[in-house]
Amino acid sequence: MFGSLDWSTLQQLWWFIVSLVGSLFVFLTFVQGGQTLLLTITGDEDEKTLIVNSLGRKWELTFTSLVVFGGALFASFPLFYASSFGGAYWVWIAILFAFIIQAVSYEYRRKPNNFLGQKTYEAFMFINGSVGVLLIGVAIGTFFTGSNFTLNDYNLVQWTHPLRGLEAAFSLFNLSFGLFLVFLARTLGALYLANNLEHENLVAKLKASSFNNLLCALPFLLYVLISFVLMDGYAVNPADGTVVMEANKYLNNLLQMPLNLFLLLVGLVLVVLGVMLNRFTASVRGIWPAGLGTVLTCLAIFFLAGYNNTAFYPSKVDLNSSLTIYNASSSHYTLTMMSYVALTVPFVLAYVSWVWRQMDSKKLTIEELAADKKSY
Amino acid sequence: MIEQIDLSMVGWARATFALTALYHWIFVPLTLGLSVLCAFFESIYIRTGNEQWKSLTKFWMTLFGINFAIGVATGIILEFEFGTHWSNYSWIVGDIFGTPLAIEAILAFVLETTFFAVMFFGWNRVSKKTHLFSTWMVALGSNLSALWILVANAWMQHPVGMKFNPDTARFEMQDFWELISSPVAISHFVHITSSGFLLASLFVVGISSWYLLKKRHIQFAKRSIAVACTFGLLSSLFVAFTGDEHGYVTARTQPMKLAAMEALYEGKTPTGLIAIGLINPNKKPGDDQDAFSFKVEIPGMLSVLAKRDFDGFVPGINDLVYGNAEQGLMSTEEKIRRGKLAVASLGDYKKAKKNGEHLVANNALSVFDQHRDYLGYGYLNSPEEVVPPVALTFYAFRIMVGLGTFFILLFLVYGYLMEKKQLENKPMILRLGVLSLFLGYIAQQTGWIVTEVGRQPWAIQDMLPVTVARSNLDSGTVAVTFFLFLALFTVLLIAELKIMTKQISIGPEGE
Numbered sequence: 001m002f003g004s005l006d007w008s009t010l011q012q013l014w015w016f017i018v019s020l021v022g023s024l025f026v027f028l029t030f031v032q033g034g035q036t037l038l039l040t041i042t043g044d045e046d047e048k049t050l051i052v053n054s055l056g057r058k059w060e061l062t063f064t065s066l067v068v069f070g071g072a073l074f075a076s077f078p079l080f081y082a083s084s085f086g087g088a089y090w091v092w093i094a095i096l097f098a099f100i101i102q103a104v105s106y107e108y109r110r111k112p113n114n115f116l117g118q119k120t121y122e123a124f125m126f127i128n129g130s131v132g133v134l135l136i137g138v139a140i141g142t143f144f145t146g147s148n149f150t151l152n153d154y155n156l157v158q159w160t161h162p163l164r165g166l167e168a169a170f171s172l173f174n175l176s177f178g179l180f181l182v183f184l185a186r187t188l189g190a191l192y193l194a195n196n197l198e199h200e201n202l203v204a205k206l207k208a209s210s211f212n213n214l215l216c217a218l219p220f221l222l223y224v225l226i227s228f229v230l231m232d233g234y235a236v237n238p239a240d241g242t243v244v245m246e247a248n249k250y251l252n253n254l255l256q257m258p259l260n261l262f263l264l265l266v267g268l269v270l271v272v273l274g275v276m277l278n279r280f281t282a283s284v285r286g287i288w289p290a291g292l293g294t295v296l297t298c299l300a301i302f303f304l305a306g307y308n309n310t311a312f313y314p315s316k317v318d319l320n321s322s323l324t325i326y327n328a329s330s331s332h333y334t335l336t337m338m339s340y341v342a343l344t345v346p347f348v349l350a351y352v353s354w355v356w357r358q359m360d361s362k363k364l365t366i367e368e369l370a371a372d373k374k375s376y
Numbered sequence: 377m378i379e380q381i382d383l384s385m386v387g388w389a390r391a392t393f394a395l396t397a398l399y400h401w402i403f404v405p406l407t408l409g410l411s412v413l414c415a416f417f418e419s420i421y422i423r424t425g426n427e428q429w430k431s432l433t434k435f436w437m438t439l440f441g442i443n444f445a446i447g448v449a450t451g452i453i454l455e456f457e458f459g460t461h462w463s464n465y466s467w468i469v470g471d472i473f474g475t476p477l478a479i480e481a482i483l484a485f486v487l488e489t490t491f492f493a494v495m496f497f498g499w500n501r502v503s504k505k506t507h508l509f510s511t512w513m514v515a516l517g518s519n520l521s522a523l524w525i526l527v528a529n530a531w532m533q534h535p536v537g538m539k540f541n542p543d544t545a546r547f548e549m550q551d552f553w554e555l556i557s558s559p560v561a562i563s564h565f566v567h568i569t570s571s572g573f574l575l576a577s578l579f580v581v582g583i584s585s586w587y588l589l590k591k592r593h594i595q596f597a598k599r600s601i602a603v604a605c606t607f608g609l610l611s612s613l614f615v616a617f618t619g620d621e622h623g624y625v626t627a628r629t630q631p632m633k634l635a636a637m638e639a640l641y642e643g644k645t646p647t648g649l650i651a652i653g654l655i656n657p658n659k660k661p662g663d664d665q666d667a668f669s670f671k672v673e674i675p676g677m678l679s680v681l682a683k684r685d686f687d688g689f690v691p692g693i694n695d696l697v698y699g700n701a702e703q704g705l706m707s708t709e710e711k712i713r714r715g716k717l718a719v720a721s722l723g724d725y726k727k728a729k730k731n732g733e734h735l736v737a738n739n740a741l742s743v744f745d746q747h748r749d750y751l752g753y754g755y756l757n758s759p760e761e762v763v764p765p766v767a768l769t770f771y772a773f774r775i776m777v778g779l780g781t782f783f784i785l786l787f788l789v790y791g792y793l794m795e796k797k798q799l800e801n802k803p804m805i806l807r808l809g810v811l812s813l814f815l816g817y818i819a820q821q822t823g824w825i826v827t828e829v830g831r832q833p834w835a836i837q838d839m840l841p842v843t844v845a846r847s848n849l850d851s852g853t854v855a856v857t858f859f860l861f862l863a864l865f866t867v868l869l870i871a872e873l874k875i876m877t878k879q880i881s882i883g884p885e886g887e
Binding site for chain 1: 434438441442444445446448449450451452453455456458459460461462463464465466467470471472473474475477478479480481482483485486487489490491492493494496497498499500501502506510541544545546548549550552726727730847848849853857860864867868870871872874875877878879882
């Protein structure tokens with residue numbers, strides 16, 4: 001079935017799949033956002049416990065989606081994996097640390113004799129939710145602003161900046177993208193928690209918090225959107241694969257791929273709608289439109305970076321070292337095999353949804369946590 | 377392909393990877409086995425309806441959860457490290473290697489973590505049967521996860537189903553089924569997962585023995601031992617059987633590793649097995665010194681194990697390094713000569729293609745095609761480089777096998793004493809049971825040392841040496857990361873052990 005598709009179709013299909021997993025990951029960073037809310041909106045220990053336990057049941061979902069995102073990128077675009085991970089070394093090591101410390105925090109936070117103390121594990125959660133998400137945003141930002149690397153004739157990467165990737169954090173665009181993701185994650189975190197918890201006072205605070213965090217995200221989002229309209233981009237010549245700078249490349253991409261523009265706009269509207277629903281009505285179900293909106297918005301951003309003859313991981317120092325979905329991908333055979341594997345993804349999503357429908361059929365309460373010795 | 381090789385950088389990158397992998401492997405085998413044991417315990421609870429079995433299940437699940445969290449944390453590091461520390465590798469073999477990693481994430485890890493949440497928090501949220509199903513799914517997911525990771529690792533030990541593409545300068549997959557059905561992958565998987573079952577059985581037996589020694593939770597401990605001891609005995613027998621098979625496969629696919637495991641320098645017919653030996657530290661390949669200062673040898677045994685034939689020839693290190701015409705073994709020097717031709721002709725091909733010189737490119741390509749099988753050897757400088765650290769591999773192997781044999785006896789003794797209802801009256805045996813928990817971890821770690829140290833200098837056996845597989849980083853950068861990881865791992869390990877021992881001392885009644 002997939003074997004008869006030509007290579008470029010498979011490459012586009014895989015950019016779609018990777019984008020989808022990446023977008024789902026961004027949606028699931030509501031866990032990270034929720035972790036940072038711990039510092040700002042909890043009143044007492046009960047409220048904190050409720051938040052931690054609600055997030056603690058989902059953190060692995062986010063973590064898993066990050067692992068799947070990494071695995072899928074490795075299998076489908078190994079040149080990106082090699083160039084970015086091995087090149088922008090310190091950014092990825094920092095992101096890695098931010099996620100390692102999260103993985104133990106829920107389980108160890110309130111266990112007796114936990115060596116580091118409850119506050120340290122909560123600090124780990126905060127670092128994960130703030131620095132971790134910020135740096136992921138910075139890394140995605142380089143899809144548009146470019147990085148400092150060259151590839152030799154054997155496609156082996158040489159990084160040309162001594163900060164090994166951390167230099168990306170000095171770009172206003174990358175930083176804005178990162179901060180937008182941080183506040184988006186907080187918005188989503190507040191929306192998710194409002195829907196998952198039963199606690200009148202806390203839910204009211206969460207409903208207000210999602211709105212406030214969206215307001216904080218707005219300036220950064222606007223900066224990113226305006227930059228998309230104005231900035232030059234890395235265009236690929238489809239005939240020979242060479243890369244040149246093109247004025248207003250990303251604006252052109254939006255105009256030349258109207259469906260993508262539609263995705264972006266619908267996505268953003270849905271996020272706003274979700275927040276408004278929670279803020280101005282009695283409903284607590286804003287997470288659903290906002291979550292869908294997040295996925296659509298991120299999909300549009302990934303498509304903007306990779307489709308329409310665009311270099312998705314451009315090199316600032318040597319344009320022709322830039323990675324495109326065509327020169328960075330796996331072979332036709334591997335993409336074909338992986339496409340068969342991807343057929344299982346709907347099934348996987350179905351059982352994950354089924355499990356969580358069962359698990360979330362009742363809202364989480366203080367009483368339940370008090371009775372459960374396994375609570376975090 | 378590679379201009380300047382910073383050997384100390386490669387050393388740090390290897391040290392970092394070894395540190396992460398060995399640390400990760402403290403937690404993984406317990407996850408593999410304890411998930412299955414928890415599923416057994418819960419199945420008994422569902423069948424009998426006895427709440428004590430539920431309490432027992434929940435106690436072991438608590439320990440499972442503490443262990444699982446840190447296993448997850450370290451697993452993601454390994455995935456990232458292929459990119460950060462071995463970026464050339466990620467490109468050169470990513471077309472093949474990435475696939476099992478991605479499948480592991482999509483098909484196994486998601487299964488494991490999704491049902492993990494139900495297993496832990498679903499006791500009052502889903503039906504009993506759904507809960508039991510979830511526990512089994514966690515066991516299935518974690519072992520499936522191991523399957524795909526071990527398929528990937530086995531491919532590094534015995535690369536099959538791929539071809540080098542000179543245009544992209546990488547190996548590309550040709551046959552995925554060959555990867556999965558590789559004899560190394562199969563023997564790797566069955567040996568290693570069953571060793572995880574063995575470790576988890578030792579874990580349950582060890583902690584339960586401690587309770588019996590302390591005269592606490594006696595009924596609980598006996599029940600746990602009854603299940604774990606049966607599972608452990610079957611697992612340890614299976615580990616021995618699959619270990620033998622794994623050795624036989626290694627003899628065919630990685631003869632140098634086998635020679636290092638046995639510190640065998642000169643191949644003979646028949647070849648004896650060194651049961652116990654003290655290696656002469658001054659021994660070098662090609663010299664005429666004795667390999668051992670002391671040894672106890674079983675005549676012909678290695679021939680039987682490695683070749684299934686008493687008269688089978690098992691090549692030694694010298695045969696593999698310097699060649700053995702009689703046995704049809706090419707010298708490493710000749711392989712390096714051919715490899716250098718492959719490297720040079722690949723360079724010529726790339727250059728000519730860039731300059732549009734098609735005839736020159738075609739000529740270079742035909743030279744490359746003649747020598748492509750030796751490409752990896754082209755990056756070595758001396759034949760002796762293909763010899764892995766012999767003493768470490770030799771001793772690690774003996775510790776692993778010795779302990780594996782001891783565990784079979786231990787479970788037999790435990791089974792006998794349980795049957796005779798004498799176990800709680802045998803404090804020496806119970807102490808041995810507690811000690812064996814730690815020995816189990818040593819056996820696990822030494823197993824991986826044999827597997828990974830024994831294949832040096834290769835990242836991919838015979839195809840890609842570690843000196844080429846590395847990232848283009850300076851050694852200072854990698855050294856800093858090594859110490860950051862070391863500090864973090866140490867802190868997390870202390871936290872894990874303190875929490876774990878506290879939960880054990882609280883015991884099941886604390887549930």
